[in-house]
Each structure stands twice: as structure tokens, then as C-alpha cells.
Amino acid sequence: MTTLPGDLVEAANRCLVLGFDGTTLPGQLKQLADTGLGGVILHTRNVAGRAQLRELTDELRSLRPGLLVTVDQEGGGISHLARAGAPETPGAWALGVADDIALTSAVADSLARHLADCGVAVSFAPVADVHRVPVNPIVRTRAFGADPGHAARHVTAWVEATLAAGVAPCVKHFPGHGSTAVDSHLGMAVDARDEQVLREIDLLPFRAAVAAGVPLVMTAHVVYPALDAAAPATLSRRVVTDILRVELGFQGVVVTDALEMKAIADGVGEAAGAVAAIAAGADQLIIARPDPELWLRCRDALLDAMACGMLDPARVVDAARRVDALAERFAQPPSTDRGAGPALGDVGLLAARRAILWKGLPGPILDPFVVDLHRRPKPALEWARSDLVTLVREVMPGADGVTAVEGPVDVAGILRRAQGRPLLIATEDAELHPWQAATRTALLTGRPDALLVATGVPDAETEAADGLCAYGRGPANLRAVVEALL
Template identity: 55%
Template sequence: MIRDAHGPGALSESLDEAAHRCLVAGFDGTTAVPDTLKRLVDRGLGGVILFTRNIRDADQVRELTGTLRELRPDLLVAIDNEGGGIGHLVGAGAPEVPGNQALGAADDPALTAACADALAGHLATLGITVSYAPVADLQHRPENPIVRTRSFGADPDLVSRHLRAWIAATEARGIASCAKHFPGHGGTVTDSHHETAVDPRPYGELDLAPFRAAVDAGVPMLMSAHVVFPALDPDHPATLSPRILGDLLRGRLGFDGVLVSDALEMKAIADRYGEAAGARIALAAGADQVIVAVPHLETTLACRDAVLDALGSGELARERIEEAAARVRRLAQRYATPPAVVAPWDADAGPEAARRAVRSRGGLPSPVPGAYVVDLFPPPHPALNWGGEDLLTEVRTLDPAATGTALTSEPGEAVVAEVLRAAAGRPLVVAVCDSGLYAWQGRVRDALLAARPDAVLVSTGLPEAAALCSYGRGRANLRAVAEVLAGSPPTAGSAL
């Protein structure tokens, strides 16, 4: 028998292992595995999640994932890998794909499949076999602060066909995909990383169709949303709701794969419940795994202890944890081991998708060689965007005569005046990224356009009227816009 030091009761070795299967842990380090994590793995830890903090280069990642599997071969190694500006593998040579909004704008499922194949193939070469992608949320509220260009679009049929393409391509590589965030984060005006999010719509208006499509396509994993849906359960966010995870997902939608929570340290859970209680409640509600993404393993231990204590006291049913662990084991049998041979992928698929998205709105502006480029965008989201790419850099790569500035906060009037002086006598490009959310961008844009109505307006977030639109801020997106501005058509067969 194993008695946890923090738990009141004795648990069998099999139940202790089952409880650990239900955890996914983040950690610090690029080579060495912390001793605490080794002990968790030894007791059955279900998976680990990698972030930019764990990535240096491709060889290092392969060595790290190999070390993790030496500890236990059926450990699931996962990462967020949506493409576009959302990813952690730039340092490891990730394929440049434009992100979902651009793929939806191009609306070619074969091209989406090729981009998903590139991302999954790259993961396979690194020994990462679980991809927390694709995003199945619909983007139909302009105020939504978190979905936006991560979504394929607003139309459920469009989103569903691209989900099917993505899931099939990822599965063909032997990588587990994970559609998120069930039952949809697109109807909120709040980022659940920062506070509780609510979708107030009636049941008939909720965004369930893409998730039905993902389930029908055989997606092996779904991720829950930390969102309250009063029409489904007015008292709990989806991650903690038996009605949503059990009655709706398992019952009505018939999903029998692994349901994993979004990260428990997100404030929608952590501030109201605490991570440890969140882990216990989520598993009781029907989640099969809970993610503790922060690298502080004491938080993971606190979540583990809460689950073990609840099992020991009978507050958490043994049968629920055994059911969850069985699903995780089945997933590991299918996906824990990376393929021995990885076929090459189409390196041109991402650049081509980015270019097709830029051209999807019809007419393009004439090239503006030697332009002064003002790129306005918010600071990268700490949980999502790690690239920090800017349009000026991409334009200058193609047109060394271009110059300009990149701004992530509102400048003073003197800076705006200096921009206008520097741009005098040359084309001016003004790029914004979701200016509807970040009012300072609108003010700077309007001041510049008032003085220079001839300026070319670019949108690198959701599309804006009268703008050249990239549908995202990944490097592939920005390079596709830069090609238009610089008048530099791509060479046939070239990759970005």
C-alpha cells in the first residue's frame, strides 16, 4: 500500500498510479529533468507540457524528450502547436505556417491539411507526440480578446471542414490532436487567463457544431474552456461542470477520448477555486487529465495531493479516477511513442497559405518600395505569442531601403510628429493589430492618416475595413504582406 504523506487514507499502488495519470505537468529546464518531476513520473505522471522555456534548438529538444521517455516510455509529451504566432518551437526550426484565421480565409482544406501535416511532422522529429491544437472556437464577437486569429473563422461549416482536415493530417503522422476549448470560447468578451469568462447565450446559439465535427472526425482529445455557460450550468465553468463534461460531451456528443483541462493556474480557476481544488473538482466533473502548466512543481504537487486526499476520504470516487486513467493509458498506447521514420513535409504549404490569405480580399495595393513602415501591435500574450515578429523586419528583408518603427504602446505626440517628418517624401505604411481592442492604435492610426491620407493601411489581426489584411502575426503572415508592399513576388518553389 502507498500512503501519501499529505493524505488521510491508504491508497493501493494501482489507484495511486491512476491518480498520477490524470496530471500533466510543466517544468523548468532544457536538459536536466528536476528530481521532483522524476518522482512524479515514477509514480505514473500522465504527461508533461513543454513551453518556450524548455526549447533551445531541435537537437536539445530531441535529447530532452528522449530523457523523459527513458524515465517511462508511456509518458505523453505535449505542447501547444497552433501555428501562426502561437507556438513555442521557433528555436527548434518550426515550419512557418500562418495560423487558423489565414487558413480559413484561404479556405482550402487541402492546404490546411498540408500545414497541419508540416507541424505534426516536425513534432514527430522532436519526440513530441501530443499537440494541443487545433482551436475549434468560432470568432464572431469583435470584442473577444483571446480567440481572434486563432480561429478558422465565424462560420461553423467553414471551421468544421478545416478541423476535419487538420485532425486527419495530424492523425496520419501518429500525433494526437486536441480540439479546444470545449464547448467554445468565442462567445465571451473576457480572457479566461485573466478572469472568469461568461458566454450568456441560450443553448441553441452556442458554438457546438465544430466540436461535434471534431468528435465525428475521431479527434482523440478535447480541451475544456474555463468559461461559464449559464444555459448549461450557471454555477460552474465548463472545466468544473459535470453537466457540460458528462451530460453534454460524453452523453449528447458521444466523446470517449481524453478530456483535458485548460491550465489550472489561469485566473478563471486559480482566483476563485485555487489550482488544487480545481484539479479535484475537474476530475470529479469528468475531466481525464488536468494541466498545471506553470513550472513550479510545488503547484503540481498541491494538485496531486488534493486528488489523493479526496480519494482517501471518499470525496472523489475511485471509479471516476480509474475511468480517467484508463482513457489516458489508451491514449498513451496509441501516441506515446514517436514514429521511427518521419516522412518529409511540404515546406511551401505555409507560405502559400499565407499568400493566398492576403489575396483573399480581392484587390491589392501597388508596391511601395522604400516605404516608412509604422507597425502597431500589443505586447505578446505571455501564454501564447512568443515570436515577437514585426512587419518592419519582414519588409526590410525584401526591401533594404525601407525603414520605420515598431510600437507596442501609445507614443506621445512628439513621436507621431517625428514619424511624419521621417516619412516625408516617401510612402507611408501604417499597420495595426486589433485596433478595436487597443484604442491607442486607433488614435495613432487616425493621427497618421489625417496627415497622410495616401498611407497604406495594413491589418495584422482580425481584418479591418480598407486594409491589406494578413489574418495573423506569424512570420509567414507578415512576410506575405511584406511581399505585396515590397513588390517582391515569391520565387517558385521557395519557402519563407
């Protein structure tokens, strides 16, 4: 690494948003904070309780008052602050189904007020992607829907409510991750649609968010050949500077999705990706993996690139200036004493109830046998998931059931155990998981009277059958299902 003036080292450090392990601060993170670290991103691994979290965020700001404390807090199952008492709320899809802008605002406000109380400055929400491809494995119920105008209205409401609470919202994943068939955590996703379609559909919610004053936009690790065939959006000057900055007029902070995601790490690599992202127009780089060696490798890549002329130092200084402007506005948490309002948990359950769609229920379903088929949680995202069997038993101790996250499932054994009871078959995104669809079909062959419950995006069979659609799998969604059964 070539030695550079201290102001350029500090500017490079300002471009980093780092994840760390445990509930105490590692020494290397403290050292980086002393030389200008821009931010940290919290995960469940950093949270033991509400008081502990506030002590941690206060300590972080004591290291550097302008340090931005950030978190992924979308609602639904994506709630890294569940241990700190985060409100249980449905995800975006359920809010889109309820389609009440005031309700969406209230949910966003409840989450933002909790963040402010915990000392968190930046919420990496809402998702502004438009879910258009049935086999999309990553967006789904994180989006407000499949219609761009509908999504734009709810994105605007979320952004405005979060800003009003004194927390910085961030829309993601620009210019849209809703029409891919690959999860960019696991590989390179490609969206091959033409430019006009991208502009008419995917850009609309982002335009609305910019108009609403959103202070951060997160980029997608997705290649859009119609926009730039050579690089994913995160590393594309055409996407970040020409479209987001110039065309949409966004002047806030552009932050990348995590650089250790496979779309970057298995492509150009994290360090080269850090340089390319800043050169393309990004201002901050998320490195969520708690790996000090990776932190420094990415930071040193920026310094080396400036030293050898590959990266204009003025671009790094400009990125640091944008981060400083954001920190001046949001780094210190606002007072949470804003008068009377709805209890934080109540609005989330109310929203989940409003989203439930049911038909064909014969009346209260008492002491059912519940078969809960769902996918494994995504470890980078989901920490606030529940199972339906446990929640049903909480209100009906005589209920029974099984939970499965992969096949094969003992269908014959389930049918024997369920004799004489109502049978509920819950699935999550069955069209993506053939074992769920196969299990459901086999169970329905033996019990055609069974009721179906869809906890993700419902497929055609679930929507046509008697039962319920929850449009999400957060705890609030599943509690609303249990209430509907009663």
C-alpha cells in the same frame, strides 16, 4: 495527506500534465514519472534547438515509456518550438480565409511531421472555437472563422491530417470560447447566450472533430449559465459528462486548460479545481506553471478527496485508463520517413500568401516608412512573433520605421521622418486597442495617402481602406505582407 494504495497514487499521477523550467528535467518531475506521471507540456523555455529537444523528449520517455509529451502548436504566432525549427505557418483564421481544405491539411501535416520528428506525441490544436464577438480578446485569429460550418470543415481537415502523421490532435476549448469578452487566462469569462444558440453554433465544430476521431478535447474555463450557472465548463459535470461524453459520444481523453489560469486560480483555486474537474469527467489536468509545490498540492488534493469520499476512486482509475489507452496509441513517436512531400516551410508561406487580401496598391512599394502598431504578446501563448519593420528591412535595407506596443506614439515625428516615402500603417486588432485606432487616425490626417495593413482581425476602417489584410501575425503572415508590397 492520507495514505492510499499505490495503484491509486499512480492513477492520480496519471491525471497530471506538468510544465517545467529549463532544458533539463527537475528531480521532482523524475520522481513523479517513476510513480505514473501522465504527461508533460513543453514551452519555449524548454527548447534550445532541434537536437536538444529530441534528446529531451527521448529522456522523458526513458523515464516512463507511456509518458505523453505535449505542446501548444497551433501555428501562426503560437509556436513554442520555433527554436527547434518549427515550420512557419499562418494561424487558423488565415487558413479559413484561404478556404482550401487541402491547404489546411497540408499545414497541419507539416506541423505534425515536425512534432513527430521532435518526439512530441500530443498537439493541443486545432482551436475549434467559433469567433463571433468582435471584442473577444483571446480567440480571434486562432479560430478558423465566424461560421460554424466553415470552422467544422477546417477543424476536421486539421484533425485528420494530424492523426495521419501519427500525432494526437486536441480540439479546444469545449464547448466554445469564441463569444466571450474576457480572456480566461485573466479572469472568469461568461457566455450568456441561450442553449439553442450554443448547440447550433459552438458545438458544431466539436461534433465534427469527434466524428473525425479526435482523441483529445480540452475544456474551457468559461461559465455558460444556460448549461450550468454554478461552474465553468472545466468543472461542470453537465458540460463534460452529459454533453461531451453522453450527447456527443466522445470516449477519448478530456484535458483541462491550465489550472493556474485566473478563471480557476482566483475562483475555486487550483487544488479544488483539480478535484472538481476530475469529478466532472475530465481525465487530465494541465499545470503548466513550473511549480513543484503546485503540482503536489493538486495531486494531493485528488488523493485526499478519494480518501475522504469526496471523489470516487473509480473515477480516477477510469481517467487513468483513458490516458493509458491514449499513450498506448501515441506516446512513442512515429517514424518521420514518409516519403517525399513539400518542404516544411514552403507550405506555410504558400498558405499565408493565399490568405492575403489587398486592394489599391499602386505597384511595388519601395523603401517605405513602416509604422507597426501591435499588442504585447501573450506570454502563455505566443513566442513566434515578428515585427513588420524588421522583415521589410530584410528585403529593402533602405526602408525605415517604428514599432510600438502601446501609446502614445509620436505622430508628428513619424510624419516628419516619413516625408518623401510611402507610408504603411500596420495595426493588430485595433478595435480592441484604442491607442492603435487613435494613432492610425492621426497619421491618416497628415498622410491620407498612407496604406493600411491589418495583421489581426481587421476592423471596418482597415477593410474599407487601401492596403492589405494578413489575417494573422505569425512570421509567415508578415512575410506574405512584405511579398505583396513588392
